[in-house]
Amino acid sequence: MEPVETPNKVLKEFNSLFYPKSVAIVGASKNKIGGSKFWLALQYTGFEEIGGRTYLINPKLSELFGRKVYSSLLDKEIPKPIDLVIIAVPAKLVPEIVMQCDKIVKFGVIFTSGFGEADNISLENDLKNAINSVSTRFIGPNGLGIINPYSRLAIYPDWGVFKGNVSYISQSGGTLARLYLNLGPLGIGFHNCVSIGNSYDISINEVLDYFYHDKLTKIIALYMESNPNARKFMQLAQKITPIKPIVLWKGGQTKRGISATQSHTGGLAGRYDVWKAMCKQSGILLADHFELFIDLIQVASTRPVTPKNLNVAILVAGGGIGVEFADKFESAGFSIVDLQNETKDKLSEIFPPINTNLKNPLDLGELSYDPRLFSQAMEIVLKDEGVGSVVFVREAERFDIISKMIGIEDAQQMTIDSLSKIIRNSPKPVICNSSMNIDNEKGYHQRHEFQVKMIEAGMPVVNYLGNIPKILKQFYYFGKFLKNRKK
C-alpha cells in the first residue's frame, strides 16, 4: 500500500475509499461475473500482496475459492472498521446491507442496479433513506467502483495494471472499460478510475474536487450524462482546468440520447448546446464520441499545447493524401496557410522538385521518410510565423523499406529521436497521423508499436484523421480560455 499522507481535508476524507486497507465483498458467489469478479480482480492485481485484507460475505456459503466466507458484515471475526465494502446482492436486499454498514464501514460501492434507472422508484427511495441514515458513504448504485493501480483496487480480472496520472470519472461502466483498455496499452496510465453509477451519495463534483487536490492526478477525464449540480460543476472546472486539463465526453446530446440517459443512470441530461458553451467558458476539452474522447486524453497527457490560430501546415508523402488532408482541415474551418517565402526556399534546398510539392499541403515525397530530411523539414515549418500548428503523416510500415534504401539501421527510432528534440522546443501543437494501412496483424503491430514509442517520446499519434481538426480546435478554445483568464 503506497500511503497518501496529506493534511488536505478533501484528500483525507476520501483516503479510505481510494486507498483502502480492507475490502469486503457482500454477495460473493460461485458466479464469477457477479460480486466474485471484484475479489478475483483484487487477486489479479495483488491487493493482498501489498498488505490489503479481503473478506467474502454470503450467508449461504461457508467457503469460496478456498477461503472462508462470512455470513455477514457484522461477523465479529472481521476487524472493524472496514475501509471499503462492495455490495453485489439483488436490488431489494441492498437497503438492508447499507444499514448494516453504519459505523463499521467507511465506504461502500453499490454494484447492484435496478433502482431509479429501472423505474423502481420505491426501492430507490428505500435505498436513499438507508444511505442518508448511516455514517458510511457510497459510490453507486449501478456503478462498478474504482480502479487504482497504486492501491491495487480493480474491478475486473485480467485488465492489466496501468499506472499513470490520468484520473477518470465515468457514468458508464462500459465506457470505463473501453477507456482503460484502449489507453493503458498505449502507455497512458491512470491514478484512479471511478465508475460512479447513479451517484445517490458521492457525487461527480466531490470526486472531481478530490482529483483536483490529488497530486498524482495531472489530467482529469470524465464521461458524464447528467449532473444535478451543473453550476457547481462549472465553478469547479474553471478552478481546475488552468492547472489540470479536463477532457469531457458528454453523453446525451440529442433528444433520444437524452431520453436514453434516463434509463441508463436515472439522470436527465441538459441541452447539449448549453453544455458546449459552458465547456468553452470553463476551459473544458469536449468530445462528442468515444474515439475523440480517448484521442483528446492522449493529446492532453502527451503534449497539451494550445495553437495560437487555426492556420495549419500539413506534411505528407504522397499527392492523394495531401488532397485528403486539405479537404478535411479546410472543411473543418482551418486555413491551409501559404508558407512564407523563406520557408519554401529552405525546403526547396532539401527537397528536389521531382515527386514533391512544396505548397501547403506539402507533399515531401517518399524520400522524406529519411529521418534526417524529415526532421529538417519539421524544424523549418515550425519556425514559419504564419503556422499555428503542424500535422504530419508517418506510416509505420514504411520505416523498414526506407532503412534499407538509405542504409541506416532503424529509421523509425531515428525519426522519433530527431523529431522529439525539435518538437519539444516548439510552442506549437504537432500531431502525427498514422492510420493502419495494412489491416492484418503485422500492420497492427507496426502501427501500434510506433504509436507507443511516439507517445513515450511526448508526441501524440492520432489514427483517425477526421479527429485531428477537432482536437486542435478544442485546444484552440482552451488556449483562448486561458488567455482571457489572465486579462
Next chain:
Amino acid sequence: MEPVETPNKVLKEFNSLFYPKSVAIVGASKNKIGGSKFWLALQYTGFEEIGGRTYLINPKLSELFGRKVYSSLLDKEIPKPIDLVIIAVPAKLVPEIVMQCDKIVKFGVIFTSGFGEADNISLENDLKNAINSVSTRFIGPNGLGIINPYSRLAIYPDWGVFKGNVSYISQSGGTLARLYLNLGPLGIGFHNCVSIGNSYDISINEVLDYFYHDKLTKIIALYMESNPNARKFMQLAQKITPIKPIVLWKGGQTKRGISATQSHTGGLAGRYDVWKAMCKQSGILLADHFELFIDLIQVASTRPVTPKNLNVAILVAGGGIGVEFADKFESAGFSIVDLQNETKDKLSEIFPPINTNLKNPLDLGELSYDPRLFSQAMEIVLKDEGVGSVVFVREAERFDIISKMIGIEDAQQMTIDSLSKIIRNSPKPVICNSSMNIDNEKGYHQRHEFQVKMIEAGMPVVNYLGNIPKILKQFYYFGKFLKNRKK
C-alpha cells in the same frame, strides 16, 4: 493465364492491358523501388508460372536478378508485339520510349511523373504529342498501373493476392495501396485495380466502361479528383449503378483540396456540392474520406441493401453505448423510432427487466451475448414495420466469456450462423459495429477475426461508429435513385 474470351468490343479492346501475355519493363535497374519493383512484383505473384513472359530493358545493363537485360524495346530477340510495357525512366526520356512503342507494343503504363502536375508544360506537350502519334495506348503518366490477381499483374512485391469482384480505378497510387491492403485481408478481393495517374490517353471513363462490361466485376470503386468529361462520366454511371454499385471517393472537396489536386494529378476538380448532387442523381455511393470509402465498399460487396427510410433500431448491451448510438444517429438525421407494442411485448418475453432497457436504443444487457437470445431479438426487431434498418454491437472479446457462462462451445460462431440465417431473409440493411475495445494484439486479433467471419457470412462490420449513419444514408439515396428510375 485465365483467358477472357468474349465478343464484346470494349472487353476485346482492353484484353491485352488487363490480361497481358508479355510484359516489358523499361528502366529496370538495381534500385528496387524503381522500375524493378514491377518485375519483382510479377515474380511474387507468379506471372511467369502461368505462362507470362517478362523482359527487362536498360541500355546500361546486361544482366539483372540473374536475367538478361535488353538494351531496347526494339531488340530483335524480344518477340513482338509486346502486350504491356511499363515505363520507369526519367521524365525527359519518356517521349522517346513512347515513340519506340509504335506498332510493336499494345499497351503501356507510364510510371514516371514530373509532367503537367509538376508544371513541366513543355515536357507534357512532348509526351502528349508522342502518345498521339503512336498506335500504342497508355495508362499514366504518374500512375502505378494495374493489379489483377487473375492475370497475376501486380505493382508491388509482398502485397498479397486477393481475388474477388471489386474493380478499382484510382487517381492516387497511395490510395490504391491503402485500399488494396485494407480490404484484401478482410476477404474482399479484386478483379482489377488501376492506378490511372494523369490519364493523358486512357481515361477513367474508358476503364469504367470496361468494368461495366466485365463479368467478373460486381462492384466498382473509384478515387477521383477530376474528370475532364464529367458529363460522360455521369451518363456512364447512370447506366452502371442499377447493375453494379459504384462507390466514389471524390478528392478535392474544398478550395485548398482542389488546388492540391492540381499538383497531384494535374487536373482541376470541380465544385464538390455539384458533384454531391450529381452522385445522388446517378446512384453513386459517395464517400468524403478514406475510412468511409472502404466501409462503403465493404457494405456494397457484402450486403448492398437499401433502407426504405431513416428509422433505425439500435441493439446494444450497455446503457452508455446506447446513449452514444442514439446521439450519433439522431444528430445525423435519423429517427431512433419507437418500436411497435408487439415488438416490445415479444422482446420482454425474452429479456427480463433487470439491467435491460427495451426502449430504442435497446439495451439488451450482457446476457444478450447468448446467441440463442440475440438472434431471436434480431428476428423480432427486423419484423417491426416501423424499422428501416438495424444497427447492433458485438464486441468480439465478449464471446469467450459468454461461451463459458452459458456453457456453449463457440458463442461467436453460433452468433454468426444464427444471425446470417435471419438477416439473409430480411429486406432491411443490418450493420454490425465492432470497435476494438482492447488496444493490443489480442484485441486486434479478436476483432479482426470476427469481422472476417462476419463478412464471409454476408454481414458487414463497421469499426468506426460515426461512419454507420453515413453509410446508411448513402444506401438510402441509392434506394431512392433506383425507385425513381423505375417510374
